Amino acid sequence: MRFISVTDVMYVENMFTSHDVLIIGGGPAGASTATILAEHGHKVLIIEKAKFPRYHVGESLIPFTFGPLERLGMIPKMRVSHFVKKYSVSFVQPDGRRSQPFYFHTRYDKETIAQTWQVMRSEFDQMLLDNAREKGAEVMEETTVIQLLKNDSGRVIGVEVKTKDGQVKHLHAALVVDASGKEAFASNRQGWRIGDPYLNKVAIWTYYKGSKRAEGVDEGGTTIAFVPEKGWFWHIPMHDDMVSVGVVAEGKYLTRGGVKDMKEMFYREIGENQWIKEHLSSGACTGEFWITSEYSRHSKYGASPGLLLVGDAFAFLDPVFSSGVMLAIKSGVLAADAIHEAFMAKDTSPERFAAYGQNIRQGVENMRKLIYAFYDPNFSFKDVVMQYPETGPEITDCLSGDINKDYSNLWSRISEFVKLPDDLPYGVPLAA
Numbered sequence: 001m002r003f004i005s006v007t008d009v010m011y012v013e014n015m016f017t018s019h020d021v022l023i024i025g026g027g028p029a030g031a032s033t034a035t036i037l038a039e040h041g042h043k044v045l046i047i048e049k050a051k052f053p054r055y056h057v058g059e060s061l062i063p064f065t066f067g068p069l070e071r072l073g074m075i076p077k078m079r080v081s082h083f084v085k086k087y088s089v090s091f092v093q094p095d096g097r098r099s100q101p102f103y104f105h106t107r108y109d110k111e112t113i114a115q116t117w118q119v120m121r122s123e124f125d126q127m128l129l130d131n132a133r134e135k136g137a138e139v140m141e142e143t144t145v146i147q148l149l150k151n152d153s154g155r156v157i158g159v160e161v162k163t164k165d166g167q168v169k170h171l172h173a174a175l176v177v178d179a180s181g182k183e184a185f186a187s188n189r190q191g192w193r194i195g196d197p198y199l200n201k202v203a204i205w206t207y208y209k210g211s212k213r214a215e216g217v218d219e220g221g222t223t224i225a226f227v228p229e230k231g232w233f234w235h236i237p238m239h240d241d242m243v244s245v246g247v248v249a250e251g252k253y254l255t256r257g258g259v260k261d262m263k264e265m266f267y268r269e270i271g272e273n274q275w276i277k278e279h280l281s282s283g284a285c286t287g288e289f290w291i292t293s294e295y296s297r298h299s300k301y302g303a304s305p306g307l308l309l310v311g312d313a314f315a316f317l318d319p320v321f322s323s324g325v326m327l328a329i330k331s332g333v334l335a336a337d338a339i340h341e342a343f344m345a346k347d348t349s350p351e352r353f354a355a356y357g358q359n360i361r362q363g364v365e366n367m368r369k370l371i372y373a374f375y376d377p378n379f380s381f382k383d384v385v386m387q388y389p390e391t392g393p394e395i396t397d398c399l400s401g402d403i404n405k406d407y408s409n410l411w412s413r414i415s416e417f418v419k420l421p422d423d424l425p426y427g428v429p430l431a432a
């Protein structure tokens, strides 16, 4: 049942509108927004430039993805999937010494939150998009949004798209949601995109098949393996004997000695961590490499008249603690609920999305503090926990994605060791 039709909304009167909400991008954020909106009875269209399944980096989920996935109706599908179950994270020193795995079930229920997954994103994202379709959302693939359409007062009233066969069309709706990921379509074009200079890292990654992995409960654990100068490898075991492996560090460290080739940089760093070297030695690299830089970004505004931002398009943090997909799905669910309430109140002004923006920013800021501490050369989580044992569970909670809690004790303890960043005043609504 539909609760509202766009014809109820004054500002799109006299204009051909086939949907209540248009969503730019069908990744986890866009698919989640669409699923919940469709469940609420709204007519929603995802416009996605790729043809799914499409490649995407970001395979490791964290425990607090469970709640939003449950809300989407995805848990039964995840349980019967072939994705490897992830129960823990471990840290490995350059000389190969490995920490005890941090098992999430020391803090959360073993059968639900504490068990998460390592996913092949092409498959996982397709599952989320199909789930949105099943709930009633429409999806237009191989269609690129090229422009936001605005009325005379500056309100976003739709998008201009280019289809696969080159046709340019105008689509209108009461609201446009930007879920375009790191492209950050709306905030980039409107000058709202702001970097996070301290998190200005470079990541190079590839995939291995047949490399060494643990067995049993530890098979799907993520390993973060340090290289000098606060660089680190991720090692994410997936199904079909595949491993996602990448190195993240400062550009000037990775290119030291004038090295420019990304494969050369990657292979050189393997030699800097005994555990990574040993684990990859029995496997074969699939051959394709990827590189990205300067990827931590924030949008100054989270909403403006006719427009709302979700997922990476709203904010994206360094992936060291694998928070991206959780934040994308959670923001999609929360944004969809906020949009539904706005439609019910017949008021979609940006101010209605202030609480949504604050909620997501609070989570981003908590995670961001932990990431800043991690990258400080003078800091170690072990030192804080030894001096203040109560911080151990708090750190585990934040790493698990329980990011909307009051962590003031943790931040004040960590601040005795290292300077933490102030909260950024971003993600707020831009009023008309």
Ligand SMILES: Cc1cc2nc3c(=O)[nH]c(=O)nc-3n(C[C@H](O)[C@H](O)[C@H](O)COP(=O)(O)OP(=O)(O)OC[C@H]3O[C@@H](n4cnc5c(N)ncnc54)[C@H](O)[C@@H]3O)c2cc1C
Pocket (backbone or CB within 6 Å): 024, 025, 026, 027, 028, 029, 030, 047, 048, 049, 050, 056, 057, 058, 059, 060, 061, 062, 143, 144, 145, 146, 179, 180, 181, 182, 183, 185, 203, 246, 292, 295, 310, 311, 312, 313, 316, 319, 322, 323, 324, 325, 326, 328
């Ligand atoms: C190196 C690296 C490692 C990472 N590792 C992890 C990890 O282990 N765990 C984790 O949780 N996260 C990780 N992330 C982050 C994670 O990948 C993202 O946070 C997540 O994909 C965000 O989802 P999203 O839906 O916002 O964006 P996306 O998944 O990027 O989806 C956006 C979609 O929008 C489409 N699109 C873009 N522009 C347009 C347009 N103009 N018109 C139409 N469609 C458009 C794109 O094709 C895409 O399908 C990592 C990121 C990086 C860079």
